[in-house]
Amino acid sequence: MQAKGRAIVIGGGIAGLLAARVLTAHFKHVVLIERDQYPHEPVFRAGIPQGRHVHVLLLRGQQIIEELFPGITKKLIEQGAIEYDFIRELAMRFPTGWMIRQKSPLIGYTCTRLLIEWQIRQELLENERVEIIEKHEAVELLASDNARSVRGVLLRKRDTTAPAESEQAEILADLVVDASGRDSHAPQWLQKLGYTPPQETEINAFLGYATCTYELDPDATRDWCALAILSSPPENLRGGLIWAIEGGRWMVVLAGSGRDYPPTDATGFLEFTRSLIDQALYAVIKEAKPVTPIYGYRRTENRLRHFELLKRRPERFIVLGDANCAFNPVYGQGMTVAALGAMALKNCLDQQKDDLDGLATRFSKKLALATRLPWQLATSSDDAVLKAIGEGKEFPLTTKIVHKYVQGLTEIIPYSPLACRTFIEVQHMVKPPATLFHPVLVWKVLTRKHV
Numbered sequence: 001m002q003a004k005g006r007a008i009v010i011g012g013g014i015a016g017l018l019a020a021r022v023l024t025a026h027f028k029h030v031v032l033i034e035r036d037q038y039p040h041e042p043v044f045r046a047g048i049p050q051g052r053h054v055h056v057l058l059l060r061g062q063q064i065i066e067e068l069f070p071g072i073t074k075k076l077i078e079q080g081a082i083e084y085d086f087i088r089e090l091a092m093r094f095p096t097g098w099m100i101r102q103k104s105p106l107i108g109y110t111c112t113r114l115l116i117e118w119q120i121r122q123e124l125l126e127n128e129r130v131e132i133i134e135k136h137e138a139v140e141l142l143a144s145d146n147a148r149s150v151r152g153v154l155l156r157k158r159d160t161t162a163p164a165e166s167e168q169a170e171i172l173a174d175l176v177v178d179a180s181g182r183d184s185h186a187p188q189w190l191q192k193l194g195y196t197p198p199q200e201t202e203i204n205a206f207l208g209y210a211t212c213t214y215e216l217d218p219d220a221t222r223d224w225c226a227l228a229i230l231s232s233p234p235e236n237l238r239g240g241l242i243w244a245i246e247g248g249r250w251m252v253v254l255a256g257s258g259r260d261y262p263p264t265d266a267t268g269f270l271e272f273t274r275s276l277i278d279q280a281l282y283a284v285i286k287e288a289k290p291v292t293p294i295y296g297y298r299r300t301e302n303r304l305r306h307f308e309l310l311k312r313r314p315e316r317f318i319v320l321g322d323a324n325c326a327f328n329p330v331y332g333q334g335m336t337v338a339a340l341g342a343m344a345l346k347n348c349l350d351q352q353k354d355d356l357d358g359l360a361t362r363f364s365k366k367l368a369l370a371t372r373l374p375w376q377l378a379t380s381s382d383d384a385v386l387k388a389i390g391e392g393k394e395f396p397l398t399t400k401i402v403h404k405y406v407q408g409l410t411e412i413i414p415y416s417p418l419a420c421r422t423f424i425e426v427q428h429m430v431k432p433p434a435t436l437f438h439p440v441l442v443w444k445v446l447t448r449k450h451v
Contacts, residue, residue, distance in 0.1 A: 004356070005029060008153055008173040010138045012038070013048060014113075015321025015338035016179035017120045021068045022346045023177070024129045031171060032124075032132045035158050042079075042118035050329060052295045053211040054243050054253040055113035059086060060429035061336030062108045064343055065116075069123040073109065076119055080246025081111035084225045087424055091224040093278045095232035097414030101224075104421065106428060110225055111246045113335065138180070141189045141317065142170060149315035149357075150176050150193075175356060176317050177345075179338075184323030187305070195312055204301035205382035206389075207330055208261035210269060211253045213292040214285055218248070227284065229276040231257065233384045238262075239330075240273055240281045252285055255330050257382070258389040264294040300328045302378050308368035315357050318364065320345065325371045328382055333374040336429060340370040373426070373433040380406045408445040409436065416444055 007027040009016045012034030023030045036047035044051045057065075066073050077083060084090075087104040124130055133155070140154040152172035178186050187197035216222075231239040237257040245251050254262035254272050262272045273282040304325045307313070320341035327333045344366040352359055380403040413420045419441060425431040 004174040006031065006171075006173040007175040007177065008033065008138075008171060009177045009179055010153065011178070011180035011184075011321070011323070012036070012121075012132065012134075013179065013181060013321070013338075014117050014120065014335050015181075015323075015341060016177075017117065017124055018065070018068060018339055018342035019177050019179050019320060019345060020130055021120075021124055021127070022342050022349065023175070024127050025346070026349045027174065028129060030130050031173070032130065033136055033138055033153070033155065034132060034134050035137045037134045038121065038132075039118075042112070042115040044114060048113070048117070049299075050297060051112075051114055052292070053209065053297060053329070054241060054251050054332075055116070055335060056110075056243070056332030057108070057113075057116060058332065058336040058428040059106055059108045061339040063430070064336075064339035065120065068342065069120065072119060072123055076109060076111060076115065079111075079115055079119065081109040081115065082225060082244050082246070084108055084110045084244075086428060087421065089223070089225040091227040091280070093229045093280065094410055094414050095230065095236075095277065096411050099413055100415075100417050100420045102417060102421070104424075106424065106430070110244050112251070115246055116335070139168070141176065141193060141314075142172070143193050143314060147193045147195075147314060150317035152176065174316065175359070178317070178319045178323050179321040181322040182299070182303070182326045184319065186319050186323055190314070193314060195314065196310070198305045198307045198310055201304045201306070202301055203379050203382050203386070205257045205328060205385040206259045207255055207257040207300045207328055207382075207385070208259075208296060208298040209253050209255040209300070209330060210262040210264050210272075210294050210296045211251060212269060212290050212294045213245070214242075214250045214252060214288040214290055215248070216250050216284065216288050227281060229278050229281050231255070231385075232277055233257065234387070234389075236277050237385060237389075238272065238276055240276050242281055242284055249291065250288075252281070257385040261296070261298065264296045266290070266294065269294050297329075300330065302326065302328050302375070302382060304371070304375060306368075307364040310361075310364070313360055313364075315360055318345070318360050320367060324364075324367060325375065327374065327378050331374070331378045331381070333378065337371060337374055340429070341367055344370050373429070376402055376433075377406065377427070379403075405442075405445060406436070408448075409441065412444055412448060419444060 006029040007023040009020045009032045086106040092099040138153040139156045142152040157167045225244040228241040240254045242252045321338045348363045
């Protein structure tokens, strides 16, 4: 496709930043609209409420970001990100035992989401085709006379004291991308234009989590970069993770499902850690020095908007990131799915002819395919929690079979190097979902063969 005039991206989080990078290859001018004012350093900003919590960028997400911004991995490591073998240096306690750790080619890095987003933004700012408009928000889609296509957005300067009186302006574009996150107004915008909004599927395991950052004894012997204690529904709905981040610090997150929320006071936080199915995490932090307050978060429902099922939709308007599919953050899939969405957009634009008509439909179907596996993995775990608290939902038979199989697979991971390696590869999205159903693995799950 030859370069078009202008594209607009609503939302300047990771999904929006990656989408903007993709669009620079196909549009002469890319305008990114962000509600916040970006900080000059990789520090917390209000528009990313989960920014103070653990974020895991899965290996496939790291690969995509490196592809879009060659050399960014090296820059992140220079900024303090830590190289990490996602199997050998991860100590993970499943309900049936500790995961088998072995050297692997799954080498990536760990750091905060704040650093990842900041570095991506620095890379994007070097692109002369990009314009970032901060402290503004899109309040309405602008449509053609017959509302057949979107032709821009109505922009408003963000004023929290008197938003109705804020300055407004129209920005026209050939394509509008909504990457504004969980609070996206896309369904309402579509309805205002005369379209039926997408169906939504929501699965809420009522999980809450709390995060605190620590300094650990630098002289202590540790052969891992992360240590995770998984929950075991229905008996125990609690889990925890400690994760190495830049600056020689360690971030600890505790999670409780079924409204069994971890406390945000120091005493309660430690007691919750002690209550996990294994004492390993408690042993690490009981004498450690906390260097931040304890932050809580409870907006964790999985929500999928089925844009791919729309029978009628305006042309030249697409939705990606959490605005399309938001996950329970405890599974660490959000940033990587945002990256997959950016690549789906890239592939669609690469194949698109000069006219942009049909792009929105093709993209939403491609994005739905990319989202299917992470959605199944997240909802499989959350379904077990919902059944434990008596609020389970009825799934189609095929979905139930997948959920049951994944549960059986995780039960043999502590005893099977093959199951462990395969599960981690699929979890990190570097191998296709079908890999989980290799005949050897199916036999092991069905017979509980551990070899």
